[in-house]
Amino acid sequence: MKQITAIIQPFRLDDVRDALNSIGIHGMTILEVKGVGRQKGHTELYRGAEYMIDFLPKIQLDIVVTDDAVEQVIETICCAAQSGKIGDGKIFVKPVERVIRIRTGEIDESAV
DSSP: OEEEEEEEOGGGHHHHHHHHHHTTOOOOEEEEEEEOSTTOOEEEEETTEEEEEOSEEEEEEEEEEOGGGHHHHHHHHHHHHOOSSTTOEEEEEEEOOOOBOTTTOOBGGGGO
C-alpha cells in the first residue's frame, strides 16, 4: 500500500475530488496548508500599506491506496489539477506499512 500526498491549488479541489470519485477513490483527508516553492509569493496592498505574502494557501490531499491503484490515482490527480501555470503543486508517494480500521479491526487492504 502507498500513501499519496498531493499539494494542489485550492480552486482545483472540487475537480480533483470529482475525478477521484469517478475512478472509485472516495476516502481522502483534506488539509488547508500554506507553502512556498518556485511560485515565491507576492506583494499585496492593504489600506495603503504594501506587504509580502510569503506562504501561499494550498490544499493537501492524503490518500492511501493499494499498490496497483497508485499510477491511476497519480494520473487522475495530474489531469484534474493541472493548469499549466507555476504553482500547480506536487505529488509525493510514500510506503504504508500497516492500516487498521478502528471501528471493525480490519487490517491493511481490507481497511482501506
